[in-house]
Amino acid sequence: MRLRTPLNLLTAVALVLxxxxxxxxxxxxxxxxxxxxxxxxxxxxxxxGYDITxxxxxxxxxxxxxxxxxxxxxxxxxxxxxxxxxxVSEHGNGxxxxxxxxxxxxxVRSNHAPKTLADTTPIARLTEEQDVVVVAKNSPYRTVDELxxxxxxxxxxxxxxxxxxxxxxxxxxxMLMARAAGIAPKEVNYIPFDGGGELLASILGSKVAFGVSGxxxxxxxxxxxxxxxLAVTGPxxxxxxxAPTLKESGYDVDFTNWRGIVAPPGLSDAERHKLTRLVEExxxxxxxxxxxxxxxxxxxxxxxxxxxxxxxxxxxRVVSVLxxxxx
Numbered sequence: 247m248r249l250r251t252p253l254n255l256l257t258a259v260a261l262v263l264x265x266x267x268x269x270x271x272x273x274x275x276x277x278x279x280x281x282x283x284x285x286x287x288x289x290x291x292x293x294x295g296y297d298i299t300x301x302x303x304x305x306x307x308x309x310x311x312x313x314x315x316x317x318x319x320x321x322x323x324x325x326x327x328x329x330x331x332x333x334v335s336e337h338g339n340g341x342x343x344x345x346x347x348x349x350x351x352x353x354v355r356s357n358h359a360p361k362t363l364a365d366t367t368p369i370a371r372l373t374e375e376q377d378v379v380v381v382a383k384n385s386p387y388r389t390v391d392e393l394x395x396x397x398x399x400x401x402x403x404x405x406x407x408x409x410x411x412x413x414x415x416x417x418x419x420x421m422l423m424a425r426a427a428g429i430a431p432k433e434v435n436y437i438p439f440d441g442g443g444e445l446l447a448s449i450l451g452s453k454v455a456f457g458v459s460g461x462x463x464x465x466x467x468x469x470x471x472x473x474x475x476l477a478v479t480g481p482x483x484x485x486x487x488x489a490p491t492l493k494e495s496g497y498d499v500d501f502t503n504w505r506g507i508v509a510p511p512g513l514s515d516a517e518r519h520k521l522t523r524l525v526e527e528x529x530x531x532x533x534x535x536x537x538x539x540x541x542x543x544x545x546x547x548x549x550x551x552x553x554x555x556x557x558x559x560x561x562x563r564v565v566s567v568l569x570x571x572x573x
Contacts, residue, residue, distance in 0.1 A: 269318070275463035281411035281520055285317045287344040289329025292320055292407055293443020299372065299505045302541070306533035312524060322440045325353025325411030327361070334361040336510040340517030343369060347505035351560050352413025363561070367513050368554040370525045371506035373538070374546035376480030377419045378489070380464055380473045382449055382482045390476040390495050393456060394427045401433040409463070410440035412573065413501035416445075419479050420458045421571050422487045426497040431571040442468050449473065454513050460503055461487070493529035504546055506553065522549055 286295045297320065304316040314358055321329040326349055333344045346363070354362050379390060387393040397404045401424070408416025417438065421431040437454055439445040442463035449457040450472060461484055467473040468487065475489040479501040483491060494500040510522055528534050529547050538545055548556060 280313045281341055281524060282315075283317075283341045284313060284524075285319065285342050287329050287333060287342065288318060288320045289322065289326035289344060289346060289350065289442035290320070290409070291322045291443045292441075293446065293463070294441025295463050295503075295505060296326070296345040296347065296349075297441065298462055298541070299442065302537050303345075303372070303507075303528060304532060306537055307524065307528050310528065310531040310533045312527050312531070324357050324359070325414060325440065327353050327357050327359040328349035329360065330354070330363070330366070331361045331392050333363045333508065333510050338512040338514075338517075339510045340513050340520065342519060343507050343509045345505065346508055347415070348418075348503050348560060348564075349410035349414035349416070351557070352415070352417065353411040354565050355561070355564055356412040356414075363508060363557050365511055366508040366537070367511055367518055368550065368557055369507040369509050369518075369521050370529075370550075371504055371546050371556060372525075372529070372545040373550040374502050374504045375461050375541075375543050376478045376484060376502055377415060377458050377480045378461050378464060378468070378475050378484075378487070379420075379423070379456060379458055379477045379479070379492075380449060380468065380475050382452055383472055383474055385452070385456070385474060387456070387476065388474070390490070390492070392499075392535050393476055394423075394497070397424070397455075398427060398429055401429050403452075404455040405435040405437050407437045407439055407445045407457045409439050409445045409459050411438050412436070413568055414438075415460075415501075416442075416458050416566075418567055419499070419501045419503075421573065422478070422499045422501055423458075423492060423497060423568075425571065426492070426499050431573055443475070462543055478515055486542050502544075506548075525549070 286300045288300045300318050304318050307313050336342050381387050406420045410416040423435050424431050442459040448454050468475050477492050478484050481500050
């Protein structure tokens with residue numbers, strides 16, 4: 247007698263012999279870093295540091311095949327706190343992230359914002375970079391010493407512009423610079439702009455005597471000769487720039503800025519994991535490594551709870567420095 251094997255048993259055997267089915271990102275594979283419909287908010291104007299970081303990260307992620315069609319959009323206002331408030335209101339939205347940095351930490355304090363970074367889901371710190379002290383190409387100041395000599399004589403008549411609210415990096419850097427030069431920070435005429443893009447027009451139009459912003463924001467304009475860089479604020483010279491550090495110029499300042507990504511509160515573990523994995527894979531990609539070099543950014547990668555602890559420490563640091571400066 248010939249035994250007949252049921253069809254469903256044959257099918258099961260065939261599947262076992264063939265191996266496990268291939269999973270796609272939508273089926274829940276760990277390669278599910280592809281997040282359909284992901285939106286990346288920039289809480290300041292186009293052309294600023296958050297904007298450049300977000301658009302660079304989105305393009306690199308797509309070029310590396312990690313995801314596709316990331317929508318980057320700008321929601322400027324109040325030094326980034328308008329965008330922060332919007333982010334926090336999107337409770338549980340795993341398809342939204344926000345580019346941010348030290349400027350948002352300071353803006354929360356200076357604007358007494360009702361929502362803080364403690365209300366968000368920390369994803370990752372991406373970069374660290376120095377600020378640059380720049381003037382327009384037709385400025386009378388050719389060295390940082392010439393600038394500071396004029397600044398000391400009449401601080402109020404030499405306005406300095408920055409792309410962040412009081413308490414942000416572009417505010418803290420010139421305040422520390424003023425103190426190191428013997429100028430009372432309260433006498434400094436600081437003019438805030440909503441991002442480096444807005445600040446640039448005022449520097450080029452000589453509406454401010456000088457500006458302070460991130461290396462990556464103005465590297466192209468410096469190389470093109472539209473801006474003259476007088477100094478950098480960090481501990482070492484920047485390879486792409488012919489400019490001294492403030493410290494080697496005799497001013498005791500060592501200051502760097504950083505940028506990262508946060509998401510709305512209330513994410514599930516799976517949603518948080520997907521966003522974190524996407525950023526981890528971006529960080530490890532050759533596309534991102536190339537962008538770090540091109541923009542003069544230093545790798546400062548930190549994720550999850552460690553990044554959350556860093557944000558809390560930065561908030562305390564901003565409060566401490568503002569008190570120390572009498573601001």
